[in-house]
Amino acid sequence: MDNKIKEVLNRVTEGYSPSQQVHDNILRELKGENYMKKSFNIKKFALCFAAAAVLLTAGVTAASHFAYTASSGADLRDRIDHVPSTDEVEAEVGYVPKYPITLGDYNLVSAQPSSGTYYDENDNELASCKEISFDYEQDGKRLTLFTSNSPAQFPQTGDVVATVGDIDIYYSKYTNKVVPPDYKPTPEEEKQIEEGTLNIGYGSDEIDVSDCEYISWTDEGITYGILTMDNVLGEQILTDMAKNIINS
Numbered sequence: 001m002d003n004k005i006k007e008v009l010n011r012v013t014e015g016y017s018p019s020q021q022v023h024d025n026i027l028r029e030l031k032g033e034n035y036m037k038k039s040f041n042i043k044k045f046a047l048c049f050a051a052a053a054v055l056l057t058a059g060v061t062a063a064s065h066f067a068y069t070a071s072s073g074a075d076l077r078d079r080i081d082h083v084p085s086t087d088e089v090e091a092e093v094g095y096v097p098k099y100p101i102t103l104g105d106y107n108l109v110s111a112q113p114s115s116g117t118y119y120d121e122n123d124n125e126l127a128s129c130k131e132i133s134f135d136y137e138q139d140g141k142r143l144t145l146f147t148s149n150s151p152a153q154f155p156q157t158g159d160v161v162a163t164v165g166d167i168d169i170y171y172s173k174y175t176n177k178v179v180p181p182d183y184k185p186t187p188e189e190e191k192q193i194e195e196g197t198l199n200i201g202y203g204s205d206e207i208d209v210s211d212c213e214y215i216s217w218t219d220e221g222i223t224y225g226i227l228t229m230d231n232v233l234g235e236q237i238l239t240d241m242a243k244n245i246i247n248s
Contacts, residue, residue: 080111093130097147097222098245104237106136106143118150127151143233145245146225158196158214162239164246169217171235172196176212178204215242 080088086096092113101108112135117128133146158172175192178201185193185200192198199212215238216225224245226238 076112078113080113082110083108084111089132093132093149095149095222097132097149097224098219098248099134099145099147100245100248103136103143103145103226103241103244104138104233106138106141108134109137110135116148116150141231143226143228143231146227148223149221150223158216161215161235162243164243167217167219167246169215169239169242169246171213171215171238173211173213173232173235174199176201176210176229178208180204180207183207213238215239217242217246219246 078092080092083101084092089099089111090096099108099111111132113130113132115128116131118126120126127150129148129150131146131148131150133144136143136145158170160168161171162169174197176199177189183200189198189200193200210230211232212230213228213232213234214225215235216223218224224242226241228238
């Protein structure tokens with residue numbers, strides 16, 4: 001009987017190619033509800049935006065028109081629910097970034113290892129690597145320090161707001177809009193996407209809009225980024241945080 005069922009299923013599914021959403025749902029069922037895998041198209045944002053965003057939002061696939069694609073996966077069961085030691089970090093991802101215990105008024109509370117794969121505009125894989133982000137909290141508000149040692153170093157984007165030695169610090173501010181799968185951007189939104197002031201993510205049942213800030217830099221081959229959502233701190237505070245990490 002089992003073999004007959006298998007034969008019928010093979011015939012029914014022959015030639016069937018599931019959508020990315022169906023694929024992700026199947027993957028989540030197989031790996032458990034704690035597994036997250038999201039894809040983001042990136043051009044106006046820095047290299048590590050995609051994996052940082054997947055850990056902060058429920059958005060899935062970002063709007064098109066971008067040159068590079070990043071796919072990030074994270075298993076919440078791998079989450080480190082305490083201030084990790086450098087040995088723990090190295091064991092998880094194979095490198096040790098700079099991550100202070102405090103970041104301004106925010107305190108480090110946890111870390112999340114993830115995996116990232118980066119593609120060019122022709123969907124050719126550029127690099128695949130382990131990455132890790134660090135969550136900081138203060139009075140119920142959160143910001144995330146994301147790090148990646150991916151060899152695929154895309155040009156940094158945003159405005160250079162400071163330089164420490166030979167390290168340029170880039171700042172950008174944009175709106176993140178999570179929308180239902182059938183949402184169609186308006187012409188004005190298309191323009192904002194191209195300008196890098198709007199990111200649209202698909203997969204939510206309702207439209208959710210948040211203000212985001214992102215500051216990034218690369219230090220000794222490791223890309224860093226601090227991302228805030230609905231917790232606007234301002235260019236100067238984020239720049240000071242970046243400088244403190246660089247000088248630590």
